[in-house]
Amino acid sequence: MNSLIINRVVPAIRMLVSKQKIMVARFDDREELLKAEDKEDLLNFDFIKKPSGILVVDETTEPNEIIDDLTVKLSIWYENRAPHPDYILLKGIGLIAIGENTAILDQLLGAPQQLVKEISGRVQDKIIIVTGGAQGFGGGIAELLYAQGANVVIADLNEETGSKMVNSLNMNSQTNQAYYIKVNVGSAESVEAMVTATVKHFGGLDVIISNAGILRAGGLDEMTPESFALMTEINYNGYFLCAKYAAAIMKLQSRFKEDYFTDIIQINSKSGLKGSNRNFAYAGGKFGGIGLTQSFAMELMPFKIKVNSICPGNFFEGPLWSDPDRGLFVQYLNAGKVPGAKEIKDVKAFYEAQVPAGRGCRVIDVMRAIYYVMEQEYETGQAVPVTGGQNMLN
Ligand SMILES: NC(=O)c1ccc[n+]([C@@H]2O[C@H](COP(=O)([O-])OP(=O)(O)OC[C@H]3O[C@@H](n4cnc5c(N)ncnc54)[C@H](O)[C@@H]3O)[C@@H](O)[C@H]2O)c1
Structure with a gap:
C-alpha cells in the first residue's frame, strides 16, 4: 500500500x-x-x-x-x-x-546534525538517478552531478562499490546528498522498487540516466543464446524498464506543474550508430535503444519529458578497456587482435589513431552532452554523438 x-x-x-x-x-x-x-x-x-x-x-x-x-x-x-x-x-x-x-x-526528521556547505551548482537540488553509477562512466557522471548540487541516486547491482562511492561523496557534507539503491536493471520489480525508494527518500524524480550496461563481445560462432539474452536484458530491456517507471513519476509531476521539464537520458554508444564487428549483441541492443528513445520522445513530450540518447566513443581510461586483468586492451593484446602489438600501449595507440580527436572519450565529454540535452527545452528524441569525430551523422 x-x-x-x-x-x-x-x-x-x-x-x-x-x-x-x-x-x-x-x-x-x-x-x-x-x-x-x-x-x-x-x-x-x-x-x-x-x-x-x-x-x-x-x-x-x-x-x-x-x-x-x-x-x-x-x-x-x-x-x-x-x-x-x-x-x-x-x-x-x-x-x-x-x-x-x-x-x-x-x-x-531528527537525523544527527552536521555542518553542511551551501553551494550553488548547475543542477542544484535536482533529483537524479544514475544506473550503473558505481564506477566507469556512471560513476564519473554521478560525481560531477553531485559536485554541481544534485541529489544523486547511485543505483547499481554492485553494493560494495556503490555504497563506497556514496559514502565518499557524502563526506563533502553539502546540502545535497548521494544515496545508494541496489538494483538489477534487468528486473521490472527491481527497477520499480528503485524508483519508489528514490521518491521515498528525495520526494520525486527529475532526471534518470540509464547507464548500466554490459559488453560480451563475440561473433556468431562464439555467442551463446544465454549471453545474447543477458546482454539484451540489461542493455535494451533495462532501458525500457527505467523509462517506464521513471516516466510515471515525471508525468505525475507534470500534472501538478505543467511547465516543469524532466529528462530520461540513455547512455548509448557509437555502436548504436554503426555496426560493430563480432559485437552484434551489444550493437543490436544499442541500435534498439535509439528506436526506444525516438518513440518515447514522441509519447512523452506532451508531459515535458525529454528523452535522448548520448552515444560516447570508447572510454579508454575506464575499467572496461583499462582493467589490467580483464580489460579489453589486455584481452586484445593476448588475442593478437592488433597486428604487431607487443604491449598494451601499442593496442591503445592503434585504437586512438582511429579517432580524429586522437584520444578516447572521457567522462567530462559525456557530461557536456548530458547538460546540453538537460538544458535544452526545444529538442528531444536525439542520439547525440560524443565520439571525437569517429562517427559523423548524415
Ligand atoms: N566503456 C566504453 O568504452 C563505453 C563506450 C560507449 C558507451 N558505453 C556505455 O556506457 C555505459 C557504462 O559503461 P562503462 O564502460 O562505464 O561500464 P562499467 O562496466 O565500468 O560499469 C558498469 C556499471 O554498471 C553496473 N551494472 C552492471 N549490470 C547491472 C545491472 N544489471 N543492474 C544495475 N547495475 C549494473 C556495474 O556494477 C557497474 O558498476 C554502458 O551503457 C556502456 O554501454 C561504454
Whole structure:
C-alpha cells in the first residue's frame, strides 16, 4: 500500500508545495509515527521542532482523495502565510517532510546534525538517478552531478562499490546528498522498487540516466543464446524498464506543474550508430535503444519529458578497456587482435589513431552532452554523438 501512496501522492505534493523553488521531500513511515492522529500527537516527538509548519490530511488511503483534500488545504494555507508546510501528516500512513534541500529534510526528521556547505551548482537540488553509477562512466557522471548540487541516486547491482562511492561523496557534507539503491536493471520489480525508494527518500524524480550496461563481445560462432539474452536484458530491456517507471513519476509531476521539464537520458554508444564487428549483441541492443528513445520522445513530450540518447566513443581510461586483468586492451593484446602489438600501449595507440580527436572519450565529454540535452527545452528524441569525430551523422 505504501508504495502506491509514495508513487502516486508524494511527487504530486512536491509540486503542489513548490512555488518559487522546486522542493525536495521525504516520506517517513516509522511505526511510532503511524499512531499520530493530529498536531498534538506529533509534537510528542522530540525531533518535531516547528509546530506551526504541520498540515494534517484526513484519514483516507485513496491517492486521489488525499491529493484533493490536500489541494484544498494548501490553498487555504497559502492564503494565510507564505512559507510552505514543513510536515504533512497522512494519518495512519506516514509523515512527509518538505524542505528546500535534503540537509533540511535530515534536520526535520531528527537525523544527527552536521555542518553542511551551501553551494550553488548547475543542477542544484535536482533529483537524479544514475544506473550503473558505481564506477566507469556512471560513476564519473554521478560525481560531477553531485559536485554541481544534485541529489544523486547511485543505483547499481554492485553494493560494495556503490555504497563506497556514496559514502565518499557524502563526506563533502553539502546540502545535497548521494544515496545508494541496489538494483538489477534487468528486473521490472527491481527497477520499480528503485524508483519508489528514490521518491521515498528525495520526494520525486527529475532526471534518470540509464547507464548500466554490459559488453560480451563475440561473433556468431562464439555467442551463446544465454549471453545474447543477458546482454539484451540489461542493455535494451533495462532501458525500457527505467523509462517506464521513471516516466510515471515525471508525468505525475507534470500534472501538478505543467511547465516543469524532466529528462530520461540513455547512455548509448557509437555502436548504436554503426555496426560493430563480432559485437552484434551489444550493437543490436544499442541500435534498439535509439528506436526506444525516438518513440518515447514522441509519447512523452506532451508531459515535458525529454528523452535522448548520448552515444560516447570508447572510454579508454575506464575499467572496461583499462582493467589490467580483464580489460579489453589486455584481452586484445593476448588475442593478437592488433597486428604487431607487443604491449598494451601499442593496442591503445592503434585504437586512438582511429579517432580524429586522437584520444578516447572521457567522462567530462559525456557530461557536456548530458547538460546540453538537460538544458535544452526545444529538442528531444536525439542520439547525440560524443565520439571525437569517429562517427559523423548524415
Ligand atoms: N566503456 C566504453 O568504452 C563505453 C563506450 C560507449 C558507451 N558505453 C556505455 O556506457 C555505459 C557504462 O559503461 P562503462 O564502460 O562505464 O561500464 P562499467 O562496466 O565500468 O560499469 C558498469 C556499471 O554498471 C553496473 N551494472 C552492471 N549490470 C547491472 C545491472 N544489471 N543492474 C544495475 N547495475 C549494473 C556495474 O556494477 C557497474 O558498476 C554502458 O551503457 C556502456 O554501454 C561504454
